[in-house]
Amino acid sequence: MTKELIKGNIAFAEAAIRAGLQAYFGYPITPQTEALEWMSGRMPELGRAFVQAESELGAINMVYGSACTGARTMTSSSSPGISLMQEGLSYIATSEVPVVVVNVMRGGPGLGNIAPAQSDYNQAVHGGGHGDYSPIVLAPANIQELIDITYESFDLAEKYRCIVMIAIDGSMGQMMEPAELPPFREIKKEHPAWAIVGAKGRKPNLICSLNIDEVEHEKVNLRLLARWNQIRKNEVRFKEYYLDDADFAVVGFGTAGRIALSAVRAAREKGIKVGLFRPVTLAPFPEKQIEALAARMKGLLVVEMNTGQMLDDVMRFGKDLSPVRFYGRPGGVIPLPEEILREIEALATETIPADIHPRDLWFDRLTAELGLTYEAA
Amino acid sequence: MTELQYKETVVFERPTALTPTQTTYCPGCTHGVAHRLIAEVIDEMGIRDDTIGVAPVGCAVFAYRFFDVDFVEAAHGRAPAMATGIKRSLPDRFVFTYQGDGDLVSIGMAEITHAAARGENITVIFINNANYGMTGGQMAPTTLPGQKTTSSPTGRDVELAGYPIQMAELIASIQGTSYVVRRSLHDARNIRQAKKAIRTAFEVQKRGLGFAMVELLSTCPTNWHLTPPDAMNWLKENMLPVYPLGDYKIHDAVKSAGI
Ligand SMILES: Cc1ncc(C[n+]2csc(CCOP(=O)(O)OP(=O)(O)O)c2C)c(N)n1
Numbered sequence: 001m002t003k004e005l006i007k008g009n010i011a012f013a014e015a016a017i018r019a020g021l022q023a024y025f026g027y028p029i030t031p032q033t034e035a036l037e038w039m040s041g042r043m044p045e046l047g048r049a050f051v052q053a054e055s056e057l058g059a060i061n062m063v064y065g066s067a068c069t070g071a072r073t074m075t076s077s078s079s080p081g082i083s084l085m086q087e088g089l090s091y092i093a094t095s096e097v098p099v100v101v102v103n104v105m106r107g108g109p110g111l112g113n114i115a116p117a118q119s120d121y122n123q124a125v126h127g128g129g130h131g132d133y134s135p136i137v138l139a140p141a142n143i144q145e146l147i148d149i150t151y152e153s154f155d156l157a158e159k160y161r162c163i164v165m166i167a168i169d170g171s172m173g174q175m176m177e178p179a180e181l182p183p184f185r186e187i188k189k190e191h192p193a194w195a196i197v198g199a200k201g202r203k204p205n206l207i208c209s210l211n212i213d214e215v216e217h218e219k220v221n222l223r224l225l226a227r228w229n230q231i232r233k234n235e236v237r238f239k240e241y242y243l244d245d246a247d248f249a250v251v252g253f254g255t256a257g258r259i260a261l262s263a264v265r266a267a268r269e270k271g272i273k274v275g276l277f278r279p280v281t282l283a284p285f286p287e288k289q290i291e292a293l294a295a296r297m298k299g300l301l302v303v304e305m306n307t308g309q310m311l312d313d314v315m316r317f318g319k320d321l322s323p324v325r326f327y328g329r330p331g332g333v334i335p336l337p338e339e340i341l342r343e344i345e346a347l348a349t350e351t352i353p354a355d356i357h358p359r360d361l362w363f364d365r366l367t368a369e370l371g372l373t374y375e376a377a
Numbered sequence: 378m379t380e381l382q383y384k385e386t387v388v389f390e391r392p393t394a395l396t397p398t399q400t401t402y403c404p405g406c407t408h409g410v411a412h413r414l415i416a417e418v419i420d421e422m423g424i425r426d427d428t429i430g431v432a433p434v435g436c437a438v439f440a441y442r443f444f445d446v447d448f449v450e451a452a453h454g455r456a457p458a459m460a461t462g463i464k465r466s467l468p469d470r471f472v473f474t475y476q477g478d479g480d481l482v483s484i485g486m487a488e489i490t491h492a493a494a495r496g497e498n499i500t501v502i503f504i505n506n507a508n509y510g511m512t513g514g515q516m517a518p519t520t521l522p523g524q525k526t527t528s529s530p531t532g533r534d535v536e537l538a539g540y541p542i543q544m545a546e547l548i549a550s551i552q553g554t555s556y557v558v559r560r561s562l563h564d565a566r567n568i569r570q571a572k573k574a575i576r577t578a579f580e581v582q583k584r585g586l587g588f589a590m591v592e593l594l595s596t597c598p599t600n601w602h603l604t605p606p607d608a609m610n611w612l613k614e615n616m617l618p619v620y621p622l623g624d625y626k627i628h629d630a631v632k633s634a635g636i
């Protein structure tokens with residue numbers, strides 16, 4: 001296999017096809033649309049199912065139906081579309097059917113814009129749809145990683161009968177990088193025993209998110225939690241850079257993590273002993289690793305393309321062990337390596353007040369720099 | 378003592394595609410009749426092993442308990458989208474949705490319309506009982522002008538709440554559809570015709586001829602506050618004029634298939 005220059009949206013679409021994707025349902029939305037377009041040509045040409053749905057609501061419920069047959073099924077969208085899908089995702093999670101969803105995040109809230117953002121972290125990791133459930137959320141930071149994660153995501157979804165969400169942002173959807181596509185896998189021929197395929201020779205199967213008897217539904221909740229605990233134990237993933245001898249660590253995922261890596265390298269050149277911790281699974285969150293990291297470091301800098309959503313999780317596990325600083329650019333703005341470098345330098349030299357939340361300190365710094373004034377809290 | 382000699386002849390029994398379960402429907406509700414007709418068609422066509430049902434949100438939310446076939450339970454209004462997903466992944470199975478008027482005409486309007494437009498090769502059984510049964514008799518898009526419901530206490534005021542939606546006519550106007558008819562369940566003759574239509578709708582699917590919908594005018598004695606016989610009469614007198622029975626779309630391909 002050789003590397004080719006490939007665009008993120010097409011990379012994950014083709015990786016899914018090669019992983020044995022049997023059905024894709026979607027709806028156009030920038031900055032994800034190339035994936036839908038790619039699928040519209042490739043899937044029919046391979047004799048597989050493709051529908052451009054009437055809405056994301058339609059798309060996710062088609063995904064739900066198709067996944068109930070045991071077919072490898074996925075959809076992709078961007079933030080406003082993913083919001084519309086939350087109803088279906090809650091039903092899918094409860095029904096324990098495996099699906100893969102890619103969110104090419106853009107600036108929100110609202111219609112926002114089509115620039116890259118990471119502001120759906122909380123929606124993906126801490127909820128989204130109603131009820132108690134947790135999808136696996138994976139955040140690759142380059143096209144090759146996006147391909148590899150997508151290729152594997154179906155196995156993960158099937159292993160745990162859960163939702164796997166791949167959270168990237170508009171820049172990763174749009175950017176081109178040299179990457180290697182994986183080999184074609186054979187399409188699955190067998191249907192899992194739970195699948196809805198017609199009740200030949202057996203009692204009917206039912207896939208349902210309804211349990212009118214609350215005691216029964218409590219058991220469903222507990223079963224989902226038991227499965228989630230397995231996932232927490234087995235599936236935590238992260239990447240570490242320059243951390244062996246580091247005094248300080250930057251924590252960032254996806255594109256923010258990638259930009260932070262440039263800043264870390266620049267800081268190293270200036271003699272600052274700093275490294276990068278990049279969570280790859282946002283859910284399950286690398287809790288223990290963050291705890292251990294915080295215990296080792298003199299300070300942590302969390303960098304995100306939002307107002308500090310992962311920050312809260314980092315603080316939950318690390319704040320008593322190490323001072324935490326935050327830097328974010330929300331609404332579709334991408335932080336520059338120079339900005340993060342400056343933050344690293346400040347982290348290495350300034351003391352962080354213990355009694356003020358890192359988000360509040362950042363808010364004051366950023367708004368002052370942007371020349372913006374808001375009513376004081 | 379001489380032994381009593383007799384010969385048993387079965388004249389009526391439960392279709393095998395119905396489970397021996399007590400339904401959750403109110404006495405006199407025509408949901409049960411509609412279930413029976415579908416089950417008879419499944420039996421007669423011998424398609425129990427290949428049939429997948431999609432249950433709605435509404436009084437038929439437990440439909441999966443009553444049919445002896447594989448089932449999924451959709452979110453409110455999304456049954457046609459779910460059926461699309463199933464059918465696209467398993468094109469050789471029979472997939473049907475069973476939906477009420479709140480489910481299909483209100484919250485699920487987009488899903489049904491576009492499944493029809495795509496000509497999805499599925500069968501839709503649509504129960505029009507002019508109100509939201511399950512939630513206690515609120516106004517539905519199909520509620521008649523002037524009809525009192527718990528959310529139109531002085532009668533549906535068309536100035537404020539608009540007019541009923543005639544779904545069979547609307548869906549029939551979409552080019553992608555193949556078989557769209559309206560029948561009623563208010564008496565034996567109409568019930569027989571309803572069954573024929575359901576059979577045709579499944580035959581259309583069997584032959585891959587595309588989207589079929591049978592609208593069934595139904596009663597909701599509980600929320601109409603009528604006895605079952607009075608409910609039948611109310612349907613006949615009040616619903617038939619607004620929802621005329623008939624064949625709204627029979628595609629040439631269906632005609633020439635002779636079904
Ligand atoms: C998203 C959502 N909104 C509202 C409801 C509440 N709800 C349950 S059943 C129903 C009405 C169903 O009425 P209809 O489709 O007419 O069927 P019927 O009960 O009359 O057979 C409603 C509004 C729900 N379950 N989900």
Ligand code: SF4
Nearest residue numbers: 402403406436510597
């Ligand atoms: S509430 Fe109405 S529609 Fe529902 S089961 Fe009772 S009679 Fe039938």
